[in-house]
Amino acid sequence: MSCSLFQIAELDEDRHFELSDYQGPVARWCSGCGDHSVLTSVQRVLAEADAIPERTVFVSGIGCSSRFPHYLRTYGFHGIHGRALPLATGVKLSRPDLDVWVVMGDGDCISIGAGHWIHAVRYNVDMTALMLDNNIYGLTKKQTSPTTPQGYSSNTQPYGSWLPPMNPLEATLGVTNASFVAQTAEWLPAHLFSTLRAAHEHRGFSWVRILQRCPHFTADIFGDAVKDPSRVELLVHDDGITAPGLDRIIEHRTAHDPSDIDAARRLAEESDRLRLGLFFRDESRPRYEETRHLPHLTVDDKLAALEKELDRHAV
């Protein structure tokens, strides 16, 4: 029996999934690694959204967090260093029906992948991009990354990182056409889950920086904030991210309207506290896939166009 696309879509609407439908093999990250927490939250977001596993794709680059696709029972593409975003963009442009997620580390996204990061924000293709920021290259054993604190000793700079760290929030908010920018921390699972859900629901390119513990190499970097919630400050607003149960834990709050890009840029500047929440959201920003108006081409059409193009170079 064959089904039309319309019939398949109707069948999909009747399907419901459990958390276990997204859970792959046991993750091989170190014990206590913040990546475990992010993986669980992502699986919960997928389950709550009833995301169809075979229409969901996780694309990653290289790094500890880039092992993400292996631990999910969805489609996945473990790509090459710094190139997760162009790979994911290609997937989304050729299959706009797919739900595309991108998982990168700090080195992957804002060092070798920096050019792709800036332009992915500008192109605003409808995807959910997560940057798990542990302030170090973990997979390659403690090398300085762009977000390593100044003076922090690593295997590449044993006398301390020479330069002040990049501020990826400020940089992302400075890119023309940014449409969703948020920051959360993996040790606050309620906030993490609410942030990932909001990012997933956003139509456009959602970019989330997740502060992530690496107990193996940078245990001390976020250690104070984990033990002392007064080091954290929440951005709050009716249109922002609300996380149940945090009222009793985190006392510092700042009202911030996420439609105000100027205020978002000011709040993204360095502060004594870690600011978490939705910095900016604007769903009216143009999305590349809408502005391109790509014609629908069959496989035969594409092959014919490719042959024609190649024939131009025949000698």
Ligand code: SF4
């Ligand atoms: Fe996690 Fe750090 Fe271990 Fe990598 S090295 S798996 S980031 S704890």
